[in-house]
Amino acid sequence: MSEKKIIIFTGSSLSIEEASQILKADYRPPVKRNDILKAINESPDIIGIIDGVFHQSPAVGHKEIMKAMEKGIILVGGASMGALRASELDSLGMKGIGYVYNEYSKRNIESDDDVALTFDAATGEPYSEALVNIDYKLKKAVESNIINEEEKNEIIDVAKSIYYPNRTYYNILKKSKLDEYKKVKLIDFIVTIVNIKKQDAVDVLEYIKEIK
Structure with missing residues (x-):
C-alpha cells in the first residue's frame, strides 16, 4: 500500500517541529486564501487545517475547502481556523475534532475573534492568548x-x-x-492547565494518524 499524501497547515497552536514528532506529513504555515486550491493540484489524500490567518490576509475560503472534498480529499479541522471551518462545513463532509470545534458547533462561540491571536511569523510562537x-x-x-x-x-x-x-x-x-x-x-x-488549542491540534494529528 502506497504512503498517503498528507498536507497539514499549522503554526501557533502547535509548532511544525512538535507536530512532525506526532505525524509524518507535509507541514505548511497557517492556511490563507487559495492555499487549499494550490494544495488540490498536488493531489493529497488528506488535508488537515489547524491554524489559519484571519486579518493579516484573506482567510481560507469555504468554496476551496468544498472543492477539495468534491475531489475526494479528506478534510480534517480543529483547534483554530480548522475548528471554525469544520463547524461550518461538517454537514458537507469536513471532519471536526476537539473542544474548540465542539464549542463552535454548539454555538457557544461564533466569532473568529474567539480563536484569533498574533504570532511570530517565523516561529509560530504566540504573542497573545486566544x-x-x-x-x-x-x-x-x-x-x-x-x-x-x-x-x-x-x-x-x-x-x-x-x-x-x-x-x-x-x-x-x-x-x-x-x-x-x-x-x-x-x-x-x-500555567498548570493545558492549552486547549494545542491539545486539539494534537488530537487532529492523532485522528489523521488513525485514518491514514
Missing part, C-alpha cells in the same frame, strides 16, 4: 475554587474589551477588578 483558551482555563479555575463564576465573567468581559493582539493575561488582569492575592493565585493555576 479567547477560547482564556475561557477554558477560567472554567477550570472556577471548578477548582480559585475564582467564582462572577469573577470569571468579569475577567472574560475585560478580555473581550481588549483588541486580540493585546490580549495577554498581564493586560487582562491589570484591568480586572480581581484583588492582587487572587490574581497571583489565578496565574499560578493557569
Whole structure:
C-alpha cells in the first residue's frame, strides 16, 4: 500500500517541529486564501487545517475547502481556523475534532475573534492568548475554587474589551477588578492547565494518524 499524501497547515497552536514528532506529513504555515486550491493540484489524500490567518490576509475560503472534498480529499479541522471551518462545513463532509470545534458547533462561540491571536511569523510562537483558551482555563479555575463564576465573567468581559493582539493575561488582569492575592493565585493555576488549542491540534494529528 502506497504512503498517503498528507498536507497539514499549522503554526501557533502547535509548532511544525512538535507536530512532525506526532505525524509524518507535509507541514505548511497557517492556511490563507487559495492555499487549499494550490494544495488540490498536488493531489493529497488528506488535508488537515489547524491554524489559519484571519486579518493579516484573506482567510481560507469555504468554496476551496468544498472543492477539495468534491475531489475526494479528506478534510480534517480543529483547534483554530480548522475548528471554525469544520463547524461550518461538517454537514458537507469536513471532519471536526476537539473542544474548540465542539464549542463552535454548539454555538457557544461564533466569532473568529474567539480563536484569533498574533504570532511570530517565523516561529509560530504566540504573542497573545486566544479567547477560547482564556475561557477554558477560567472554567477550570472556577471548578477548582480559585475564582467564582462572577469573577470569571468579569475577567472574560475585560478580555473581550481588549483588541486580540493585546490580549495577554498581564493586560487582562491589570484591568480586572480581581484583588492582587487572587490574581497571583489565578496565574499560578493557569500555567498548570493545558492549552486547549494545542491539545486539539494534537488530537487532529492523532485522528489523521488513525485514518491514514
